[in-house]
Amino acid sequence: MQSLSRRKMLALSGAAAGLRALGGPLPCLAAPNWVDRHTYGPFHCQATFPLEPYQPMFQELSALGRELERTLAIPPANRPIALYLFGDEPTHRAFLSQLYPRVPYRRALYVQRGNYGSVYAYRQAELAIDLRHECTHALMHANLPMVPLWLDEGLAEYFEMPESGRASGHHHFSHLRWDLRLYGMRRTIEQLEQKSSLGAMGRVEYRFSWGWAHFMLHGPIAAHRTLVHYLADIRRRRPPDKLSGRLRQAVPHLDERMIQHFKYWSA
Numbered sequence: 001m002q003s004l005s006r007r008k009m010l011a012l013s014g015a016a017a018g019l020r021a022l023g024g025p026l027p028c029l030a031a032p033n034w035v036d037r038h039t040y041g042p043f044h045c046q047a048t049f050p051l052e053p054y055q056p057m058f059q060e061l062s063a064l065g066r067e068l069e070r071t072l073a074i075p076p077a078n079r080p081i082a083l084y085l086f087g088d089e090p091t092h093r094a095f096l097s098q099l100y101p102r103v104p105y106r107r108a109l110y111v112q113r114g115n116y117g118s119v120y121a122y123r124q125a126e127l128a129i130d131l132r133h134e135c136t137h138a139l140m141h142a143n144l145p146m147v148p149l150w151l152d153e154g155l156a157e158y159f160e161m162p163e164s165g166r167a168s169g170h171h172h173f174s175h176l177r178w179d180l181r182l183y184g185m186r187r188t189i190e191q192l193e194q195k196s197s198l199g200a201m202g203r204v205e206y207r208f209s210w211g212w213a214h215f216m217l218h219g220p221i222a223a224h225r226t227l228v229h230y231l232a233d234i235r236r237r238r239p240p241d242k243l244s245g246r247l248r249q250a251v252p253h254l255d256e257r258m259i260q261h262f263k264y265w266s267a
Helices: 004-015 052-072 089-099 127-141 149-159 171-183 189-193 203-218 221-235 243-250 254-264
Strands: 036-040 043-047 081-086 109-113 116-122
Touching (some): 036 052, 043 052, 052 127, 052 149, 052 221, 081 127, 089 116, 109 127, 116 127, 127 149, 149 189, 171 203, 171 254, 203 221, 203 254, 221 243
Parallel strands (some): 043 081, 081 116
Antiparallel strands (some): 036 043, 109 116
């Protein structure tokens, strides 16, 4: 199980208030010693370490955009997404402290400045998870003017796993089953929709945001269709109503169906 601090770290990197809207020129910074550069699909990567050993990870990242297109009908990114990768935590921390001195430090960070997204991370054991999570945010926001906080994080949590482990390999899966079976703990979509800041999102909220994303992607066809249509309306800049209302119309007994989905799910 990942610690709360780690979940918060990824959470803050998702839809942090203000970060997505940062604009203006970058401040003058001491240039890192970039030793390698490469483009993988929409991702323009530069790193302070050789990228060759990480080719499989970047091939998977390139495929992530196709997966979002297949499952969510989100078109490919129509603008570059910058990846800045550092060889160690101190270098990464020092660079971010110059770039965003008022932003609490985190291990992986997605920021949108104007129309362009950037991801900052450093080399460590869970780099692949961090990049899949942050790049999911980046790919969605390359095409969507907004995504509700809980849904943004729920989908990023889902796609942070390698493709073979997305359906049942996340640690959220077993914990959510315990929540539903033993503790009677649950979060409705309406409750998650009320969370307007990352400070209001704890472990349970992240777990249920992931759970509702899983339900919509692997549960009733009507739920999946509702999600796809909802994101399409956002993409077309049609003011969307609440996703909860759409789902309750499309899927009778929604909360019970979600509970049954996890009670009987098998990959």
